[in-house]
Amino acid sequence: MSKYVEVRGVKIGEGVPKICVPIVGKTKEEILAAARSFEDVALDVVEWRVDWFEGVFDFAQVEDVLKDLRPALGETPILFTFRTSKEGGEKAIEADAYAELNKKAAATGLVDLVDVEAFTGDEVVKDIIEGAHAHGVKVVASNHDFDKTPDKDDIVGRLVKMQELGADIPKIAVMPQCKKDVLTLLEATREMAEEHADRPIITMSMAGTGLISRLCGEVFGSALTFGAVGKASAPGQMNASDLREILTLIDKSI
Numbered sequence: 173m174s175k176y177v178e179v180r181g182v183k184i185g186e187g188v189p190k191i192c193v194p195i196v197g198k199t200k201e202e203i204l205a206a207a208r209s210f211e212d213v214a215l216d217v218v219e220w221r222v223d224w225f226e227g228v229f230d231f232a233q234v235e236d237v238l239k240d241l242r243p244a245l246g247e248t249p250i251l252f253t254f255r256t257s258k259e260g261g262e263k264a265i266e267a268d269a270y271a272e273l274n275k276k277a278a279a280t281g282l283v284d285l286v287d288v289e290a291f292t293g294d295e296v297v298k299d300i301i302e303g304a305h306a307h308g309v310k311v312v313a314s315n316h317d318f319d320k321t322p323d324k325d326d327i328v329g330r331l332v333k334m335q336e337l338g339a340d341i342p343k344i345a346v347m348p349q350c351k352k353d354v355l356t357l358l359e360a361t362r363e364m365a366e367e368h369a370d371r372p373i374i375t376m377s378m379a380g381t382g383l384i385s386r387l388c389g390e391v392f393g394s395a396l397t398f399g400a401v402g403k404a405s406a407p408g409q410m411n412a413s414d415l416r417e418i419l420t421l422i423d424k425s426i
């Protein structure tokens with residue numbers, strides 16, 4: 173299996189870590205205004221955090237936004253993410269509705285990747301992955317711990333499980349309670365990338381203490397990093413243009 177995943181010409185897992193910018197608008201107008209504000213920003217992927225959207229439980233409204241969002245972003249790949257309140261998102265959702273939303277979004281042909289929370293239940297996760305793949309949509313499996321950093325073996329185990337479930341890109345975000353926790357996340361990243369993964373992975377340690385983990389993916393093996401334009405979607409995301417500058421400087425000097 174290839175070590176990178178290609179969406180609309182963007183090779184996630186090759187070279188400099190890719191920059192993903194989230195959209196966290198509540199209304200269609202806010203969402204499209206955010207997309208327009210990205211015009212002069214050098215980003216690689218846009219994440220639509222659909223859990224912020226007030227019309228998310230009516231799929232006709234979701235599709236209506238996607239129909240305008242797709243052309244507004246030109247060729248930039250779209251990652252479709254409903255982040256549940258259990259994992260730090262804005263809204264709760266039943267597993268069935270979650271599966272249906274993600275599969276329907278993939279079937280529109282208007283998104284390139286969907287985010288599936290890996291601990292939603294194996295059958296649900298496999299069902300979404302199958303549904304997404306049937307439409308050529310890639311799957312980022314995710315897990316978030318907004319309170320703490322699990323130990324290294326636990327982090328690696330979760331990422332391995334995502335790979336075994338068939339996700340194209342396993343991803344984990346954890347909260348450090350001390351500086352050592354950041355090192356734990358980085359060591360888990362290195363081990364997963366060098367010893368277990370046959371595909372790209374994404375990891376981050378959140379908040380200011382974890383910021384360094386969002387910058388050093390090229391060294392430790394994280395393929396993508398989240399940066400903000402306007403409102404951030406998680407603690408510790410820095411401005412996307414500053415992030416690009418730092419990633420470029422690191423790449424040049426390695």
Ligand SMILES: O=C1C[C@@](O)(C(=O)O)C[C@@H](O)[C@@H]1O
Nearest residue numbers: 194253314345378398405406
């Ligand atoms: O999973 C992630 C990572 C993230 O939580 C972060 O810490 O940058 C931001 C979320 O929008 C995204 O879905």
